[in-house]
Amino acid sequence: MPKKRILPYVLLGLINNKGSLSGYQISQEFKNEVGDFWHASHSQIYPELARMKDDGWLMDKIEDTSTFYALTDKGHQILREWMEEPLTDNEELFSLKLYFIKDKSDPLLKVLLNQELAIKYEKYNYLQKRLQAVFTDDEKIKHNFGHYLILTRAIEREQNHIDWLDKQL
Amino acid sequence: MPKKRILPYVLLGLINNKGSLSGYQISQEFKNEVGDFWHASHSQIYPELARMKDDGWLMDKIEDTSTFYALTDKGHQILREWMEEPLTDNEELFSLKLYFIKDKSDPLLKVLLNQELAIKYEKYNYLQKRLQAVFTDDEKIKHNFGHYLILTRAIEREQNHIDWLDKQL
DNA sequence: GAAGACATGTAATTCGTTACATGATTTC
DNA sequence: GAAATCATGTAACGAATTACATGTCTTC
Numbered sequence: 001m002p003k004k005r006i007l008p009y010v011l012l013g014l015i016n017n018k019g020s021l022s023g024y025q026i027s028q029e030f031k032n033e034v035g036d037f038w039h040a041s042h043s044q045i046y047p048e049l050a051r052m053k054d055d056g057w058l059m060d061k062i063e064d065t066s067t068f069y070a071l072t073d074k075g076h077q078i079l080r081e082w083m084e085e086p087l088t089d090n091e092e093l094f095s096l097k098l099y100f101i102k103d104k105s106d107p108l109l110k111v112l113l114n115q116e117l118a119i120k121y122e123k124y125n126y127l128q129k130r131l132q133a134v135f136t137d138d139e140k141i142k143h144n145f146g147h148y149l150i151l152t153r154a155i156e157r158e159q160n161h162i163d164w165l166d167k168q169l
Numbered sequence: 170m171p172k173k174r175i176l177p178y179v180l181l182g183l184i185n186n187k188g189s190l191s192g193y194q195i196s197q198e199f200k201n202e203v204g205d206f207w208h209a210s211h212s213q214i215y216p217e218l219a220r221m222k223d224d225g226w227l228m229d230k231i232e233d234t235s236t237f238y239a240l241t242d243k244g245h246q247i248l249r250e251w252m253e254e255p256l257t258d259n260e261e262l263f264s265l266k267l268y269f270i271k272d273k274s275d276p277l278l279k280v281l282l283n284q285e286l287a288i289k290y291e292k293y294n295y296l297q298k299r300l301q302a303v304f305t306d307d308e309k310i311k312h313n314f315g316h317y318l319i320l321t322r323a324i325e326r327e328q329n330h331i332d333w334l335d336k337q338l
Numbered sequence: 339g340a341a342g343a344c345a346t347g348t349a350a351t352t353c354g355t356t357a358c359a360t361g362a363t364t365t366c
Numbered sequence: 367g368a369a370a371t372c373a374t375g376t377a378a379c380g381a382a383t384t385a386c387a388t389g390t391c392t393t394c
Contacts (some may be wrong), residue, residue: 103311150267174352
């Protein structure tokens with residue numbers, strides 16, 4: 001199966017957040033806030049918006065020189081389904097979905113944090129096992145010092161992320 | 170300018186670490202240790218090795234059914250140059266280069282840690298500025314709670330990384 | 339009237355993944 | 367002798383970046 005695309009859902013989320021957006025405005029969004037964790041060029045955005053309109057996810061209204069897009073009922077449903085889909089081990093997915101949660105009391109927030117926590121726990125355990133399997137004695141550390149550093153760093157990073165998630169929950 | 174490819178340097182680094190490797194052995198490596206921070210499929214590896222041999226980075230010796238590759242003088246030089254090239258804001262680059270450092274006393278180790286520290290400092294400051302610019306009052310936090318969470322999380326993450334780098338230096 | 343932002347589009351290129359193919363050797 | 371692993375290769379496809387292209391509107 002081909003890898004699941006993220007861009008269409010990002011566009012749905014962004015348009016949904018603002019009510020309606022033009023292709024140009026979306027490319028501006030990527031230069032600002034959203035740009036910290038996702039990016040797309042205008043040559044990707046415009047054809048994607050057209051495809052999404054074809055598929056009935058979006059409707060457009062042309063005003064002056066700009067074409068504005070808004071979510072159809074189907075678009076809302078697809079966005080909701082994507083938001084509720086279990087997270088995979090993908091750093092960006094967590095950030096993106098979180099970005100689309102506007103309200104602290106949204107029940108999805110807790111779900112997301114718990115999903116991420118489970119993923120991070122698993123990763124933490126995996127890395128710990130890796131460390132024990134690869135670095136059985138000091139000689140091994142001495143002769144693969146860089147590898148030892150990244151592994152221990154990765155573990156500390158997961159630990160820090162888990163602590164933060166715990167704190168939020 | 171096109172984005173700098175990483176794969177050829179990863180192959181150089183891996184082959185250099187082991188002295189010589191076949192395409193098949195490299196794809197196995199990606200299933201083990203290196204696989205935690207980089208991956209390539211065999212359909213990428215074989216043509217890339219051939220290209221690198223054409224360019225004089227590698228030489229090959231055929232034994233039984235396998236073709237083993239080793240670095241030429243030029244290959245060593247190119248790998249060294251890449252290792253000494255300043256880091257960019259790219260999580261994987263730091264891990265990869267670290268992986269290729271075998272010995273704790275390698276002077277490149279300190280250079281890498283300092284480069285990464287500078288990048289992380291910059292990112293930390295950038296994110297702090299972003300937080301202050303976007304979330305000027307509690308209302309803003311309340312109505313963009315997800316965004317607020319990721320931003321504060323990202324800042325804490327950079328902080329944790331900086332602490333770790335400081336500890337190592 | 340020149341420069342820069344607004345606004346949208348397509349074409350060419352590059353890179354990576356998946357799928358298709360083939361043949362040898364080893365192990366149950 | 368069937369299945370799994372070793373070992374290498376190419377073709378098809380999808381997605382993203384860069385470049386090419388065009389036209390308006392605003393501001394100095």
